[in-house]
Amino acid sequence: MTTPQVPNLTLNDGHTIPQLGFGVFLVDPQETERIVTDALELGYRHIDTAAIYRNEEGVGRAIAKSGIPREELFITTKLWNGDQGTESAHAAIDTSLEKLGLDYVDLYLIHWPVPAQDKYLESWLALEQIKASGKARSIGVSNFLVDHLQRVIDGSSTVPAVNQIELHPAYQQREVTDFGQANGILTEAWGPLGQGKYPLLEEPIITAAASKHGKSAAQVVLRWHLQQGTIVFPKSNSRERIAENIDVFDFELSDAEVQAITALERGGRVGGHPLEVK
Ligand code: NDP
Numbered sequence: 001m002t003t004p005q006v007p008n009l010t011l012n013d014g015h016t017i018p019q020l021g022f023g024v025f026l027v028d029p030q031e032t033e034r035i036v037t038d039a040l041e042l043g044y045r046h047i048d049t050a051a052i053y054r055n056e057e058g059v060g061r062a063i064a065k066s067g068i069p070r071e072e073l074f075i076t077t078k079l080w081n082g083d084q085g086t087e088s089a090h091a092a093i094d095t096s097l098e099k100l101g102l103d104y105v106d107l108y109l110i111h112w113p114v115p116a117q118d119k120y121l122e123s124w125l126a127l128e129q130i131k132a133s134g135k136a137r138s139i140g141v142s143n144f145l146v147d148h149l150q151r152v153i154d155g156s157s158t159v160p161a162v163n164q165i166e167l168h169p170a171y172q173q174r175e176v177t178d179f180g181q182a183n184g185i186l187t188e189a190w191g192p193l194g195q196g197k198y199p200l201l202e203e204p205i206i207t208a209a210a211s212k213h214g215k216s217a218a219q220v221v222l223r224w225h226l227q228q229g230t231i232v233f234p235k236s237n238s239r240e241r242i243a244e245n246i247d248v249f250d251f252e253l254s255d256a257e258v259q260a261i262t263a264l265e266r267g268g269r270v271g272g273h274p275l276e277v278k
Contacts, residue, residue, distance in 0.1 A: 004043045004246045009231065011161040012184040015138050017107070018074050019226060020246060021046025021233035023190070024055055031237065032058025033065070038239045040066045043246055048164075048188075048233040049100075050078035050111055051092060056099035064101055075102065078111040078142060079127070081278060084119040089126035093135050108136035109164055112277045113148040120144075124152045124160075131158070140164065142190075143274040146179045153183065162231065164188035169224065169261050170200060170268030177230075188231040190271070193218055197270040205260045213251045222248045224261045 008016040022039040024032060024047065032055040036047060040062060049059050056077060063073060077100065083092035093108060108127060113120045120141075127139040140162035141152065153159055163180050165173055167189035177187045194200040201207075201217035209220045218234070222245060225232045234245045253261075 005249050006043070006045070006246070009186060009229070011138050011186060012159055013138050013161055015106070015161075017138075017162075017186070017231060018046040019231050020044075020222070020248070021048055021074065021076075021231070022242065023048045023233035023235040024059060025050070025053055025190075025235055027053070027055055027058075027235065027237065029055040029058055033061040035237060035242075036062035037065060039242050040068060042239070042243050044242075045072055046074040046076075046233060048076045050080070051083070051096050052078070052080045052111065056096055060099060060101035070102070074106040075100065076107040076109065077105050078109040079123060081112050081114045081117070084110070084114065084117065084123040086122055086126045089123050090130065093130050097135060104134055105136050107138045107140060107162065109140045109142045109162070110144075112143045112272075113141070113145070113274055114278055115148070115275060116278065120148060121151055121155045124156055124158075128156055128158050138162075140185075142188075143272075143277065144176075145274050146175060148274070149176075149179060149183070149185065159183055160185050162186045162188050164190055166191050166269060166271045167225070167230065168192055168194040168200060168270075169203070169206075169221065169264040170194060170198065170266050171270070172262070172265050186229075186231060188233070189225050192225050192232040192234050193221055194268075195270050198268060200264075203264060205257075205264065209253060209257045209261070213253075215248075215251060216244055218245060219248050220253065221261070223251065223253050224258060227253055227258055
């Protein structure tokens with residue numbers, strides 16, 4: 001099997017990130033080593049985990065077993081809400097690195113802003129120190145709205161490299177992505193397939209494009225993301241679908257197809273609200 005040619009995007013700090021990776025939210029900790037091993041064998045080099053997923057050890061074991069040189073991998077993990085704050089953020093990155101068996105992560109994110117506890121700016125300043133220490137190559141945020149992004153930009157000397165947000169054709173958060181684009185923040189889509197919670201993959205516009213290109217509906221949705229410059233890391237427990245989700249670099253949607261899929265926006269959030277998740 002040839003390794004799929006996943007493009008690299010350049011972050012605002014000069015580091016690069018593979019535009020497509022593998023997400024491990026809701027991957028059972030007992031199954032994580034095997035499933036991430038499948039993903040690495042199938043050509044994925046970018047893995048997105050989080051302390052709260054409780055599967056960093058499994059990701060770490062798969063990495064160690066793979067024998068893939070560290071510099072060829074891009075590993076993201078995230079600071080959980082209860083660990084926000086200066087001392088606790090420093091302790092949390094050390095715990096994550098220990099579980100992952102790594103000296104550094106490529107990207108460390110604040111998982112949710114949790115405005116009610118009002119610690120995300122303090123946490124961001126801690127992430128700046130973590131980056132300076134070399135424990136994270138790049139730093140970013142997740143589930144931040146425009147106000148939260150503006151506050152960290154104004155209150156620190158680092159613009160987040162990415163903002164990882166819920167994003168799929170039914171829920172596109174254009175205000176947040178436009179702000180990111182204007183400020184050099186790349187957008188990462190979580191739930192790129194809508195988490196399978198509504199029948200996105202049965203939308204006629206998507207199934208028609210799939211038939212036309214001889215691809216699956218999931219592959220069409222992933223192309224829609226990629227052609228807009230968004231970073232994706234679909235999750236699957238199935239080796240077959242893991243292979244399918246990276247096999248998206250041999251076709252291109254037309255502008256009309258991209259526009260028709262974009263017109264599926266309907267405010268269809270499937271995950272938590274950034275102002276409410278604690
Ligand atoms: P996804 O949109 O990736 O959807 C995953 C679901 O789609 C699973 O039920 C999976 O089922 C199914 N699926 C995967 N591939 C296919 C396919 N080719 N055809 C049909 N069904 C498919 O949702 P996620 O929530 O997992 O999002 C991706 C990643 O984003 C996460 O794993 C995590 O890393 C990150 N994330 C971040 C959040 C944050 O707050 N920052 C929140 C949520 C996710 P099956 O496993 O059976 O194949």
